[in-house]
Amino acid sequence: MVTQDAGPTARQLASMAEDVCRHLLPKGHREGRYWQVGDVSGAPGRSLYVCLVGPRAGKWTDAATGEHGDLLDLIALNQGLSLRDAIREAQVFLRLPPTSRADEPTQRDTGTPASCRRLFAASQPVRGTLAARYLAGRGIVLVRAELALRFHPHCHRREAHGRVSLPALIAAVTNDNGQLRGLHRTWLAPDGGKALVDGPRRAMGQLAGYAVRLGAAGPVMAAGEGLETTLSLRMAFPRLPAVAALSAPHLSAWTFPAALRRLYVACDADAAGRWALAKLLRRGLDAGLEVLPLHPRLDDFNSDLMAFGLAELRDWIASQLAGRDAAAFLPGE
Structure with a gap:
């Protein structure tokens, strides 16, 4: 029974x-x-x-x-x-x-791709904004425009006492064809740190299988969990296309682009990161892909960037790349 x-x-x-x-x-x-x-x-x-x-x-x-x-x-x-x-x-x-539910719009965070496109269109380029200051505080300076990233000065969110509008870093979550399917928002404080709210990061729209794309898909790519981790990798190797999946579950389930042949996984040094790597290794084997880990010295590559600087981060990552890739993806003169 x-x-x-x-x-x-x-x-x-x-x-x-x-x-x-x-x-x-x-x-x-x-x-x-x-x-x-x-x-x-x-x-x-x-x-x-x-x-x-x-x-x-x-x-x-x-x-x-x-x-x-x-x-x-x-x-x-x-x-x-x-x-x-x-x-x-x-x-x-x-x-x-x-x-x-006091935070009713968390459910609204599953909004349609159309609502995500409207919010992204209402945002502005990151350069010179509070979002650029936030990233700089994490050691990240965008030497080239990352088209997936935008800034919104008055991005709404619901709190227990009602709706509030705060500045936010906006990241577009797209599919293999570049179609926007979801958004990730990091609400910011006036000093450029994260806003002092419960859950300063929230996603909306469709995330499963998709990611924040930094550079065009190609035969060799990198994938990581966090946005700052993946941007730190891009600072060291700006020619290496990369995606930020935004969480270990989404990293493990990211849909491989058709052109992909070799994938570097920027692993977070925790149990969730190890689990995501193991799942990608199995999926890559089934798909006939070469999947190679990139391990940080600390907990992730953004921590490495902050602790050791860009030159040491680049050397550390280069030591883990296949020889042909270390040369191909170094910054241009």
């Missing part, structure tokens, strides 16, 4: 996945189509992610441990319950009214 109840209960939970996550894992946050949190206990972090929409709604994976399952499994692990008791707990939850 318990097994018979498990499937229907799990499907009901999946249909309201975000409410379940907000109730069960309140220290997590929504990032695009996923709820991210530290682990099954609900600790802060981003190693565990739960898909909130689509055919895989309710499915979760912990990148640090390799554990995975549905929301019924997550309730059992989170509460330390047997399957029978987890079903009872879930059925109590399913009878509750939907969660009242």
Whole structure:
């Protein structure tokens, strides 16, 4: 009887996945189509992610441990319950009214590509703006225009007390053909740091399989998680096309361009980064691609840039590139 109840209960939970996550894992946050949190206990972090929409709604994976399952499994692990008791707990939850959300527009963050295009079109080039100051504070100076990056001086977001408008760095998430599918926003403080708000970074639109593209796709590319990490790599090797997938789950699921033959993975030095690399290695093998890791000295390449400077970062990355690539992608004179 318990097994018979498990499937229907799990499907009901999946249909309201975000409410379940907000109730069960309140220290997590929504990032695009996923709820991210530290682990099954609900600790802060981003190693565990739960898909909130689509055919895989309710499915979760912990990148640090390799554990995975549905929301019924997550309730059992989170509460330390047997399957029978987890079903009872879930059925109590399913009878509750939907969660009242103070940050309502987080759901609106799943907005259409058309709404993303409107916001991107209303933004301006980064040079000379607060966004350029923010990047400079991370050691990043854009020596050439990165067309995927823009600045919006009054980008809206919802807080518990209502809607506010803050300056933001805007990054376009595009598909292999360059069509805009989503956006990533980093809200900024007047001094050029991140805004002092809960969750200063948020994604909107469609992210799965797509990325922030820095340079045109080609046979040799690099891919990383964070925007600043990937921009740091681009500073060292501005001729090397790169993408920022914005999270370990999205990096692991990034759709390979048709022209790609060799992929360098800028690995974050944590469990999620190692998991994403392992998944890309397996996917690359299946696709007939050469996938090679690029390891930072610290936690990521932006930390390396800040700690050691551009020349040392370039030398460190060059030592991990295939010889022909180190020469081909060095900055021009």
